[in-house]
Amino acid sequence: MTETLLKVENLRIELDLRSGPAPVIDDLSLELKAGETLSFVGESGCGKSMTALAIMGLLPEKVGSIAAGRILFQGADMALMKDADLRDIRGNEISMIFQEPMTSLNPVYTVGEQIAEVLRRHKGMNHADAWKRATELMDAVRIPNAKARVADYPHQMSGGQRQRVMIAIALACAPKILIADEPTTALDVTVQAQIFDLLRDLGRETGTAIILISHDMGVVAEMADRMVVMYAGRKAEEGPVDEVISHPRHPYTKGLISCVPHLLAELTEDRPDLTEVPGIVPSLDSFGTDACLFASRCLLADDRCRSKRPPEMSFGLQTSACWKADTL
Amino acid sequence: MTQVDEIPAKPRSPFSEAFEMFRRNHAAVVGLIVLLAIIIVAIVGPMVYPGDPFDMVWIPFSPPGTEGYFLGTDYLGRDLLSLLIHGAKVSLTVGLSAAFVTVTIGITVGALAGFYRGWVEEVLMRLTEFFQVLPTLLFSMVIVSLFGTSLWMITLAIGLVSWPAVARITRAEFMRIRELEYVTAARAGGVKNARLIFSVILPNALPPIIVQAALMVGSAILFEAGLSFLGLTDPNVASWGQIIGSNREYILDASFTVTVPGLAIFVTVLAISLVGDGLNDALNPKLRQR
Amino acid sequence: MTNALLTVENLSVRFPVKRRWGQTSWLYAVDDVSFEIKRGETLAIVGESGSGKTTAALGVARLVGNSGGFVNLDGEDFLALEGGALRRARAKVQVIFQDPYSSLNPRLRAEAIVREPMDSLGTLPRAERPDRVAELFKQVGLRPEQMKLFPHQFSGGQRQRIGIARALSTNPELIICDEAVSALDVAVQAQILNLLRRLQRDLGLTYLFISHDLGVVQHMSDHIAVMYMGKIVEYADRLSLFNDPRHPYTKALLSAVPSVDKKRKVERMLIPGDPPDPLNPPSGCRFASRCPLVEDACLAAQPPLKAVNGSHRAACIKA
Numbered sequence: 035m036t037e038t039l040l041k042v043e044n045l046r047i048e049l050d051l052r053s054g055p056a057p058v059i060d061d062l063s064l065e066l067k068a069g070e071t072l073s074f075v076g077e078s079g080c081g082k083s084m085t086a087l088a089i090m091g092l093l094p095e096k097v098g099s100i101a102a103g104r105i106l107f108q109g110a111d112m113a114l115m116k117d118a119d120l121r122d123i124r125g126n127e128i129s130m131i132f133q134e135p136m137t138s139l140n141p142v143y144t145v146g147e148q149i150a151e152v153l154r155r156h157k158g159m160n161h162a163d164a165w166k167r168a169t170e171l172m173d174a175v176r177i178p179n180a181k182a183r184v185a186d187y188p189h190q191m192s193g194g195q196r197q198r199v200m201i202a203i204a205l206a207c208a209p210k211i212l213i214a215d216e217p218t219t220a221l222d223v224t225v226q227a228q229i230f231d232l233l234r235d236l237g238r239e240t241g242t243a244i245i246l247i248s249h250d251m252g253v254v255a256e257m258a259d260r261m262v263v264m265y266a267g268r269k270a271e272e273g274p275v276d277e278v279i280s281h282p283r284h285p286y287t288k289g290l291i292s293c294v295p296h297l298l299a300e301l302t303e304d305r306p307d308l309t310e311v312p313g314i315v316p317s318l319d320s321f322g323t324d325a326c327l328f329a330s331r332c333l334l335a336d337d338r339c340r341s342k343r344p345p346e347m348s349f350g351l352q353t354s355a356c357w358k359a360d361t362l
Numbered sequence: 363m364t365q366v367d368e369i370p371a372k373p374r375s376p377f378s379e380a381f382e383m384f385r386r387n388h389a390a391v392v393g394l395i396v397l398l399a400i401i402i403v404a405i406v407g408p409m410v411y412p413g414d415p416f417d418m419v420w421i422p423f424s425p426p427g428t429e430g431y432f433l434g435t436d437y438l439g440r441d442l443l444s445l446l447i448h449g450a451k452v453s454l455t456v457g458l459s460a461a462f463v464t465v466t467i468g469i470t471v472g473a474l475a476g477f478y479r480g481w482v483e484e485v486l487m488r489l490t491e492f493f494q495v496l497p498t499l500l501f502s503m504v505i506v507s508l509f510g511t512s513l514w515m516i517t518l519a520i521g522l523v524s525w526p527a528v529a530r531i532t533r534a535e536f537m538r539i540r541e542l543e544y545v546t547a548a549r550a551g552g553v554k555n556a557r558l559i560f561s562v563i564l565p566n567a568l569p570p571i572i573v574q575a576a577l578m579v580g581s582a583i584l585f586e587a588g589l590s591f592l593g594l595t596d597p598n599v600a601s602w603g604q605i606i607g608s609n610r611e612y613i614l615d616a617s618f619t620v621t622v623p624g625l626a627i628f629v630t631v632l633a634i635s636l637v638g639d640g641l642n643d644a645l646n647p648k649l650r651q652r
Numbered sequence: 653m654t655n656a657l658l659t660v661e662n663l664s665v666r667f668p669v670k671r672r673w674g675q676t677s678w679l680y681a682v683d684d685v686s687f688e689i690k691r692g693e694t695l696a697i698v699g700e701s702g703s704g705k706t707t708a709a710l711g712v713a714r715l716v717g718n719s720g721g722f723v724n725l726d727g728e729d730f731l732a733l734e735g736g737a738l739r740r741a742r743a744k745v746q747v748i749f750q751d752p753y754s755s756l757n758p759r760l761r762a763e764a765i766v767r768e769p770m771d772s773l774g775t776l777p778r779a780e781r782p783d784r785v786a787e788l789f790k791q792v793g794l795r796p797e798q799m800k801l802f803p804h805q806f807s808g809g810q811r812q813r814i815g816i817a818r819a820l821s822t823n824p825e826l827i828i829c830d831e832a833v834s835a836l837d838v839a840v841q842a843q844i845l846n847l848l849r850r851l852q853r854d855l856g857l858t859y860l861f862i863s864h865d866l867g868v869v870q871h872m873s874d875h876i877a878v879m880y881m882g883k884i885v886e887y888a889d890r891l892s893l894f895n896d897p898r899h900p901y902t903k904a905l906l907s908a909v910p911s912v913d914k915k916r917k918v919e920r921m922l923i924p925g926d927p928p929d930p931l932n933p934p935s936g937c938r939f940a941s942r943c944p945l946v947e948d949a950c951l952a953a954q955p956p957l958k959a960v961n962g963s964h965r966a967a968c969i970k971a
Contacts, residue, residue, distance in 0.1 A: 077837040178925070192926045222700035223864065224923055227908035231920065249838060252867075252910035279912050291912060293842035295871030299915035301894045305871060307846045311839035314807050331839075543755035546715055547818065550747050551769030552739040565759045 039210055039243055040066040040089065045103035047081075047088055047267075049318065056318045058084055058098060060267045066211065071237060071244040073258035073275070075251065075290065079315050081267040082247045086213045089245075090130055091120045108210075126156040129204040133216040135196035139188040145172070145199045146184035152206045171202040176232060194225035201232065208240055215247045230257055251291050255279055263287045266316055266327040273352030283354035283362050286311070286328050326357065334358055383644040390640020396633040404454050407447035415444040415600050436609050436619045445600045446626060452601040453583050453630070456517050460582035463521025465575045468528025469564070475529070476536025477559050487533070490526045498523040499588065506594045513596050520585045528574055535567035569645030576638035580631040587627055602627050656688040656724075657858050658712070658826055663721040665704070665711035669931065679931055681707040681717065683882040686957075689826070689875075694852070694859040696873035698866060698905070702927060704882040705862050709828045712860070713745045714738065726825050743773050746819035750831035752811035756803040763789075763799035766817045775822050788817040793847060809840035816847065820855070828860045833868060845872065866909050870894055878902045881927050881938040884957055886971075888964040898960050898971035901939050937968070945970055 047059035059081045066072050074082035087093050089105055091112055105112045107123065115123075132138045140148060149171055150164035159167065165184075172180035175198040188196055197217060204212055214233065218226035234257065237244050248254055254261050254275060261278055263271040263286065271284040282288040289311035313331045320327065324343050329335040336357075344357045356362070384390055420435045434442050475486040502519035509515050539545060540563060548562050587603025589595055595604050602623040609619035665682040682704040689695045697705040710716040712723050714730065723730040726744055733741050746769070749755035756765055766785050770776050776784055786796055792813040803811060812832065819827050829848065833841040845868065851857055863869050869876060876893045878886040878901065886899040897903045904921040923942040928934055934941065936951040943950065949969055957967040 077839060194926070223866070224700065224904055224908045227910075227920060228922065228924075230910075231922075250910065251838075251912050255912045256910040276914075280914075289839060294838050295845070295867045296913055297867050297870060297894070297906070297909050297911045297916060298913050301870060301891055303891065307849065308842040308871070310842050310846060312843070314809060314840065315837075543749040543751055544757040546710075547747065547749060547755055547815070548757070548768060548772075550713060550715055550742055550745070551818070551822070552742040552773040553768065554739070554772065557772065562757060566757070 036070075037068045038065050039068050039108060041104075041106040041109075042085070042089070043104045043106065045085070045088065045105065046101045047084060047093065047098045048101040049098045051318060053319060055101070056321045057101070058267045058318070058321065059088070060321065062103070062264075062267075062269055064262055064269070064272065066243050066245065068210065069237070069241045069243055070260065071234075071246060071258045073246045073248060073254040073261040074264055075248060075254055075261055076264040076270075077249060077290075077315055079266075080264040082264050083215055084267075085264075086130065086215055086245065086247055089211075090124060090128060090213065092124075092130075122156070125152060125204075125209075126207045127209050128211040128213065129207070129209045130213040130215065131197070131200045131204050131217050133219050135193050135200055135220065138200055139196055141188050144185050144187055145191070145196075146186075149184075149199070149203050149206055152203055156207045167206070168202075171206055172199070174205075174236070175199070175202045176228075177202075192225075193221055194228065197221060197225075197229055198232070201229070201236070205236060205240065205242070209242055211243050211245065212237070213245045213247070216249070217246075218253075226253075233257070251279070251294060252296060263290070267321055268327060269346070269353075269355060270328065271352070271354045271356075273350075277350075277352055281352075283349055283352055283359045284328075284356045285332050285334055285358075285362070288362070289331075326355075328356075380644040384640050387640040387643055389636050390643075393633040393636025393640065396629065397637055400450060400630055400633070401454065403447060404450035408451065411444055411447050413441065413444055415448045416440060434616075434618055436605065436616075442605075442619065442622060445605050446602070446623060449600045449602045449605055449623065450626070452513065452599050453586065453603070453627070456513065456520070456586045456601065457579040457583040457634075459517045460520040460524065460585070461575050461578040463518060464524040464528055464578050464582075465571065467521065467525040469532050469571065471525070472529040472532025472534075473536055473559055473564065473567075476533035477540060477555075477563065479537075483533075486529075490529045493523065494526040496523065502585070502589065503592070503594055506589065511594055511596050513599055513601075516586060516589060516595065517582075519589075520582050524578060524582070524585075528571060528578070531570050531574055532567060535570060536563055539563050539566050569641075572645060573638050573642040576634060576641055580634040580638070583627060583631055583634075655690055657691040657726055658860070659688045659722075659724040660712060661686045661722040663708065663711060663719065663723065665707050665717040665719050667717045677931065680882055680933075681930070682711055683933075684721075685879075685882075685884050687877050687884065687887065689858055689860060691825075691858055692852070692856050693874040694861050694872055696861040696863060696869040696876045697879055698863060698869050698876060699879035700864060700905075702881070702930065703879040705864075705879045706830055708879065709830060709860050709862050710747070713742075713747065713828060715747070740773065743769070743775055743822040744824055745826045745828065746822060746824040747828045747830060748812070748815050748819050748832040751835055752808045752815065753803075753835075755815050756811055758803050760802075761799070762794075762801055762803065762806070762814050765803070765814055766799075766821055769818060769822045773822060784821070785817075788820055791820065791851070792817045793843075807840075808836055809843060812836065812840075812844050813847070816844075816851070820851070824857075826858050826860060828862065830862045831864070832861075834863065834865060841868075848872070866906060867911075878905070881930060881933060883938060883954075883967065885939065885968070886966045887957065888966075892961065892964045896961075896964075898964065898966040899939075899968045900943050900945050900970070902966075939968075 042062060042064045045059055045062045046057050048055040049058045062085065074085060076082050084098065088100060093099065100113060112120065146165060146168045149168035153159045153164040153167055169180050169184045172184050177183050177195055177198050218229050221229065233244065246257055258275050260273065261275050262269055263284065265286050271278060271282065271287045278287060279291060282291060289309060292309040293311055295308060311331055316327055316330060325341055326339040326344050329339040332339065338357055344355045346353045346355050347359050420439050436442055471486050471490060475483040502523050505519040506515055545558065545562060548558060553562065586601060587606065590601055590603030591607040591610065593607060595601065595607065605623040606620050613620045663682060663685045664680055666678040666680045668676045669679045671677055685708055687695060697708060699705045707716055711719045719731055728741060730741065763785050766788055767781055770781050785799065789796060789799055794810065794813050833844050836844060852859060861872050870890065873890055875889050877884045878899065880901050886902045897906055904923045907918045907921040921944065925942050928941055936953060937955050940946045940950045955967045955969045957965045960966050960971045
């Protein structure tokens with residue numbers, strides 16, 4: 035059994051609405067082990083990015099706050115840590131890359147300076163060492179001619195290269211956890227493939243655990259070991275990727291997989307309509323209610339689903355929060 | 363096909379949402395009330411308050427309160443309150459008309475430049491720059507001294523020196539909006555250019571222009587006051603600026619003759635600024651979320 | 653071929669680019685492209701950003717840039733039309749846009765948005781327009797009471813339905829779907845794709861389907877054109893393209909798509925680097941700088957799009 039790096043226990047994050055607080059994350063628990071790749075999957079607004087920001091301690095203050103539960107990093111409760119300690123963890127032990135490589139780099143500094151700055155801050159390196167290490171990191175993220183490109187400004191690089199620089203910054207301090215929030219959504223598919231190959235190889239080399247946030251089941255299938263399917267701020271299903279995809283235990287997971295036209299090994303003339311998950315995600319007002327929030331879109335829903343929140347049920351390594359999970 | 367999402371109780375137009383946002387800005391609401399009060403005084407006042415403001419009714423420089431003259435009299439012994447009430451109409455008219463001239467020229471130039479681009483834009487923007495680099499006070503003084511000091515000439519002069527700002531804002535908005543997909547959709551739907559400019563793009567470009575226009579009213583009032591102070595004004599009408607200008611030599615002996623109309627200008631411009639600020643928030647869709 | 657609704661020959665779409673000293677040079681976003689679509693079928697153009705796929709489609713409809721070449725839409729020489737004639741001809745080709753937020757005028761009610769093309773083109777007597785709007789709302793799965801609402805009161809998927817209703821309002825022959833589902837969440841995307849397919853069956857529509865998502869393209873199209881740097885590099889029917897891709901760029905593209913199908917284990921074909929500068933395209937094959945199979949002949953001249961297997965065409969000397 036490998037070490038548990040991160041443990042989220044019964045996390046509840048509330049958003050202040052005019053009508054009162056709404057739980058955008060509701061009773062979420064999960065674990066991340068050293069070296070594994072865990073994926074958060076769901077539609078926009080399901081809370082996957084919010085969870086990541088909470089783990090980073092970067093919840094926008096005016097928007098949401100942790101109302102209950104704990105986030106334990108190597109056994110220490112992050113909510114009780116001092117700001118200085120948190121800053122020490124952020125970017126050093128846990129780091130993050132974002133969706134938009136165009137805006138997450140500062141346009142007035144060279145990419146080399148931006149990588150070196152992290153090394154100086156967290157590792158106390160001097161200028162020359164940090165610059166040398168920055169060049170090595172650029173090489174490690176496979177930017178051709180790293181020695182010359184290290185002095186480039188962000189606008190001189192393509193989107194894919196900028197995302198590589200972001201990865202270099204994120205990995206500069208050899209973090210234990212890397213959170214990647216839809217890192218390739220803004221990129222072309224051939225560039226996406228390169229970025230994922232890079233992340234996978236680097237993860238393997240450095241033993242960094244990766245939390246990959248994605249809406250694309252194909253990406254999750256290729257990249258992750260385990261996945262957490264989220265819906266309306268709650269965990270719908272969790273388990274090893276292969277098992278969840280071959281045998282989903284929650285109707286939402288099932289819908290997410292079958293509503294996308296995937297590329298198949300052998301294409302045939304046959305083209306049935308896609309499975310529809312009707313409707314849309316419920317509005318925030320209904321988030322706290324004691325019911326299955328997916329019931330309004332679920333073809334299997336009955337009165338119990340609409341009046342009682344389903345508990346998490348285990349099936350081996352898989353868990354599902356559905357009243358009918360055992361029949362699926 | 364099932365649609366589970368609820369629809370709002372009543373269709374709310376962007377306008378009613380903006381009104382709601384405006385109402386929540388208390389300073390702006392106060393500004394609006396003050397402004398409305400001033401407008402009512404300007405319209406109703408001359409009818410209710412008797413007498414020609416230019417009549418010399420009492421001893422010059424009588425302090426406020428003397429003999430039923432609530433605000434006292436000026437250097438010619440004219441009733442200050444009467445001057446102020448009549449002046450309200452003149453100052454507001456100048457402010458509003460100058461803003462109207464500004465917006466009309468500014469929108470036309472900005473819209474054509476932003477919509478057609480190319481040489482049209484080149485020509486119009488050089489023209490805009492020309493008017494922008496002119497020293498505004500000097501230029502308007504030249505116009506007024508050449509073509510006479512009638513109120514209309516003053517209004518026109520103020521409008522002529524102020525439109526470049528509106529033209530620039532309009533052009534920037536047009537350039538942004540013409541690339542949006544709903545404009546392309548309208549073109550695909552065969553909408554003519556004139557309709558594209560005035561019915562599709564312009565309404566969406568209006569919010570920042572309206573704000574600019576509101577602020578323009580205030581600065582036009584100030585501008586007119588400035589010209590009047592320098593004596594470049596129609597001696598036959600009593601604007602607030604003119605009251606200050608004509609009494610300026612006696613500021614040390616009878617300061618109330620200058621401070622009272624000065625206060626009127628200050629309150630009016632402040633009220634207009636507050637309203638403009640409120641409009642800015644109310645019409646900015648980014649601030650409207652939640 | 654006689655039953656082609658749209659025939660495009662040697663289409664080029666160029667944009668003026670300002671250089672220093674007031675010089676203007678031209679950027680060819682689409683360079684010498686030919687294709688055709690049969691009535692009732694779907695042609696998909698796929699490619700990555702900068703490939704010119706959207707420009708090719710909107711260029712056909714005379715909505716972007718300067719189009720050159722020959723476009724025959726339903727027997728009419730579309731590029732030769734000017735002024736009023738062009739405006740009237742626009743009824744025949746409508747567009748469904750990518751962004752459900754910026755594609756609807758925020759100042760108009762949903763019914764006015766759907767009505768706009770009818771009003772400006774006068775395709776229907778005024779008295780019949782309200783009924784037609786109501787019918788269109790029903791066709792795209794919106795409720796009649798939603799006609800009075802403003803765009804911001806709808807969800808992304810519903811907005812896209814309004815966009816579809818607007819596109820249908822002129823009874824167009826051809827509908828260009830420009831990344832029509834890529835801004836939507838996957839569950840909503842499935843709803844819209846099914847709707848588009850149903851409308852095609854019911855109304856006999858012809859689609860020019862622009863997408864970067866090969867899974868979606870595979871599901872929606874009958875024929876596919878793959879574009880790279882303004883040129884079509886491969887053109888084939890659906891089964892032939894996906895089961896037997898010939899151009900190395902198509903192969904790389906397909907191999908890069910992640911899939912849940914465990915059996916689909918294609919060897920990842922990496923194409924390093926970025927496309928060359930579109931203002932100075934290379935004289936040889938435009939893909940040569942990134943191609944793993946490149947040889948001297950590739951750099952010498954541009955390979956033409958030639959038949960490799962029946963109607964399957966590829967622009968590669970090694971195909």
